Every structure is written in structure tokens, then in C-alpha cells.
Amino acid sequence: MIRTEKLTRDYGDGRGILDLDLHVPKGKIFGYIGPNGAGKTTTIKLLCGLLRPTSGRAFVNDIEVTPANTQTIKRLVGYLPDIFGVYDQMSVWEYLDFFCAAYRIKPRDRKERIDEALRLTDAAYMLDYQVASLSRGMRQRVGLAKTLLHDPEVLILDEPAGGLDPKARIEMRNTISRLRDLGKTILLSSHILPELASVCDLVGILKHGRLVAQGTVAEITDTLREKLVLVLAVDGGTPRAVMACLNFPNVAEAIASGDEIRLVFSGTRREMADLTSYLVGKGVRVRSLREAETNLEQVFLTVTGDAAQPDAAETGE
Numbered sequence: 001m002i003r004t005e006k007l008t009r010d011y012g013d014g015r016g017i018l019d020l021d022l023h024v025p026k027g028k029i030f031g032y033i034g035p036n037g038a039g040k041t042t043t044i045k046l047l048c049g050l051l052r053p054t055s056g057r058a059f060v061n062d063i064e065v066t067p068a069n070t071q072t073i074k075r076l077v078g079y080l081p082d083i084f085g086v087y088d089q090m091s092v093w094e095y096l097d098f099f100c101a102a103y104r105i106k107p108r109d110r111k112e113r114i115d116e117a118l119r120l121t122d123a124a125y126m127l128d129y130q131v132a133s134l135s136r137g138m139r140q141r142v143g144l145a146k147t148l149l150h151d152p153e154v155l156i157l158d159e160p161a162g163g164l165d166p167k168a169r170i171e172m173r174n175t176i177s178r179l180r181d182l183g184k185t186i187l188l189s190s191h192i193l194p195e196l197a198s199v200c201d202l203v204g205i206l207k208h209g210r211l212v213a214q215g216t217v218a219e220i221t222d223t224l225r226e227k228l229v230l231v232l233a234v235d236g237g238t239p240r241a242v243m244a245c246l247n248f249p250n251v252a253e254a255i256a257s258g259d260e261i262r263l264v265f266s267g268t269r270r271e272m273a274d275l276t277s278y279l280v281g282k283g284v285r286v287r288s289l290r291e292a293e294t295n296l297e298q299v300f301l302t303v304t305g306d307a308a309q310p311d312a313a314e315t316g317e
């Protein structure tokens with residue numbers, strides 16, 4: 001339903017996205033995960049036709065995203081931007097009616113569409129609220145309702161859980177899986193790994209504008225499992241320990257965080273013991289060396305080298 005071929009947007013200075021090949025089948029939720037500045041919003045704007053690629057192509061339902069196809073793409077896609085626009089001087093009803101007009105929905109059909117969209121997002125009670133008075137979580141719901149007004153087949157949601165507290169994130173997750181159950185194809189982005197990750201059928205992990213992993217959560221964790229992800233705990237001297245690890249033949253990556261070093265290891269379990277004695281021989285004070293649990297969060301940490309920050313949402317991005 002969503003497909004890109006070597007999609008590239010070059011902002012200069014090595015920024016942007018490079019050669020992205022994304023595949024999102026119909027009726028699936030695709031989690032587009034990457035740290036701040038990885039290129040998620042850039043990709044999303046390219047998919048919605050709000051930005052032109054430097055090279056490569058994007059398709060929604062086999063229709064190429066080009067200026068000539070803008071109207072068709074708009075009908076197909078409901079887009080939730082990462083920032084809620086300034087519509088403070090309106091009620092929720094006026095706000096949604098405004099977008100119904102923009103989507104050329106006939107006046108006599110609008111009430112039904114608005115009611116349905118607010119029902120799907122559990123926001124019916126907000127109908128007469130002033131937009132200015134809405135909390136962040138309420139705004140995300142109304143924003144999501146806006147994307148549903150013209151009943152699009154595809155939803156593209158940029159950080160739908162951004163700034164939400166844990167309870168609101170769970171509610172958002174439930175809403176999103178309900179929309180998938182209605183047959184929508186959903187691409188959602190996140191720079192953190194909140195509970196939303198668990199709702200995704202497929203995941204793509206983006207780092208510095210490149211897709212470093214794509215597939216089901218099980219596939220991605222399996223690929224890494226072949227490689228073994230190890231956690232080495234040391235008693236001080238972390239930088240030196242990192243260097244020593246990287247000098248060991250089977251260590252592909254070593255990422256330090258405090259007194260712990262996360263290693264991508266291509267050797268066997270027996271060779272783990274060799275690594276331990278090698279490190280001890282190099283004067284590294286090894287406290288422990290163990291296999292990491294490979295859940296999605298660990299995968300994210302390993303492939304991006306960035307700490308997922310579950311609290312970032314509360315502190316504001």
C-alpha cells in the first residue's frame with residue numbers, strides 16, 4: 001500500500017534520507033522508528049507529497065506521489081503532522097468542519113463525518129470545546145479525528161504519541177489498532193519506543209537517514225540473535241574496555257553506556273569465554289559478560305546506538 005524506491009531527499013551536509021526502500025502492505029501497522037533527526041518527518045512529508053524527493057520514488061496504492069497526483073494522494077491519505085497547527089480561536093466542531101470543507105465534503109454530510117471521526121478517536125465529548133483549551137493528549141485525538149474525516153485508506157501519523165503520558169499513549173495505541181482492524185494501512189513514526197511499538201505489525205528502523213532494519217519485530221530480533229548481543233559490565237575504565245573489545249575479532253560493535261558496554265558479537269557462545277579471558281588479559285576489570293535480551297527495545301538500542309528515552313515524551317521534545 002505504501003512503497004518507496006530508493007527514495008532520497010538531500011538537504012546538504014549529509015542530512016536528509018538516502019535510498020529508502022519501504023514496503024507497507026495493506027492493512028498493516030508499520031512503526032517507523034529512529035532517533036531525533038533520523039529523517040522520519042522528511043520521509044513522511046515525501047509520502048504525503050508535501051516535499052519533493054531529490055531522487056527516487058514513492059507510491060501509495062501504486063499511485064506515484066507527484067504534483068500531478070496530489071488530489072488523488074490527498075484522498076487516499078490521512079496525515080497527522082508532528083506539530084498541531086494554530087487553530088486556537090476555534091471550537092473542535094469548527095476546526096473539523098473547516099477540514100471537511102478542505103476535503104470538499106458536502107455540507108449535508110459533514111455532521112455525520114465529524115461524529116464518526118470523533119467516535120473512532122473517543123473524542124465525541126470534545127465537540128464544543130475550544131481548541132485552545134485542549135490538552136496535548138486531547139489535541140492528538142482531535143488531530144487524529146481530522147485525518148479520518150474523508151475516510152482515507154492510509155493513515156500517516158507523525159509521532160502520534162509524542163508528548164503523551166503513559167496512559168494516553170496506551171489509549172492512542174488502542175485507537176490505532178482499532179483503526180487497523182477497520183482495514184486502514186497505518187504508518188506511524190516514533191523517536192522513542194513507547195508502548196506503540198507493541199502494536200506494530202512491521203517495523204523500520206532509521207538511523208542517519210538510512211534504513212538499518214525492516215521487517216516484523218520477530219524477524220529483526222532473529223537477525224540480531226544470529227549475531228548475539230552481549231552486555232559487558234566493567235569496573236571503571238570503560239573507554240579502554242571498548243577499545244579492547246573492538247580489537248577482538250568477533251566484535252562488530254561496542255557501544256558504551258556508563259559502566260556497561262553493549263557488543264554485537266558474531267562468535268559462538270564458547271567464544272564468549274575467549275572474549276572474557278582476552279579482556280582480563282588486557283587488564284579490563286570484567287564484572288560480567290552476558291547475553292542481552294533481544295526485544296525490540298534492545299534491537300533499537302543496538303542498531304541506533306542511542307538510548308531510547310521513555311520519558312522524553314513527558315519532558316517535551
Ligand SMILES: Nc1ncnc2c1ncn2[C@@H]1O[C@H](COP(=O)(O)OP(=O)(O)OP(=O)(O)O)[C@@H](O)[C@H]1O
Nearest residue numbers: 011015016034035036037038039040041042043191
Ligand atoms: N527543511 C530542511 N532544511 C535543511 N535540513 C533539514 C530540513 N528539514 C530537516 N532537515 C534535516 O534533516 C534531518 C532529518 O530531519 P527530520 O525532521 O526528518 O528528522 P526526524 O526523524 O523527524 O526527527 P525528530 O524525531 O526530531 O522529529 C535532520 O538532520 C534535519 O536537521
Ligand SMILES: [Mg+2]
Nearest residue numbers: 040041042082
Ligand atoms: Mg520528526
